[in-house]
Amino acid sequence: MDIRLAPEPFDPQAEEAAFAAGRRDIGAVVSFTGVCRERTDGEGVGELFLDHYPGFTEKEIARLAADVAARCQCPDIKVIHRVGRLTPGEPIVLVVALSEHRDAAFEAVRLLMDYLKTDAPLWKRETGPNGERWIEPRADDIARRAAAEITDRT
């Protein structure tokens, strides 16, 4: 498991290659890269700021990844999530899953992304032509999380 918060831009392809390098025990490498869009809900985005809680955000993402790894029987997962300021076109998040067969890795990436959208302690603030606004979780993200029957912390 490799969980990291990145205050600077990262190269998803290089990170994925490094994670899978030398692994002869796995037959599948699945990755997802989320990228900062230049428009959200029809509004232009000049800059995105990702707020986080140092020490807690990493711990929670690691907990979510471990939960997904166990549930999907996916032996290894890597997550890199940007924090701080970023601009459209830059990668925000990378999830890579390694598994013996493809189904487990596909499922792990999809499920962990659903988790990250609603349960990772991160807060987005967009700056556009109409000023700054904090982003709330989208209704479809909340619905996907509920559909995934993700275990609650309660």
Next chain:
Amino acid sequence: MVKLVFLGKLRGEGRDDLVAPPNVMTLADLKDWLAHCDPALGEALTTMRTQVVLNREIVHDMALPIGDGDEVAFLPPMSGG
């Protein structure tokens, strides 16, 4: 002293520097006191689906005691990914 942390849209000028008085002995006391000295924050804490983190652990029991050296964070709904 209890250290206070506000994240996301709960961040505000000077909020992290607030120092709770000695009669604030539980998380519930803290929320009441915050609502008293910053009504906008108090409203946000009650209307928003805010989570409370005590010493880096999410907690639900507002009767938990707090004191010198503790860190309490207030987390609004998350929006990562």
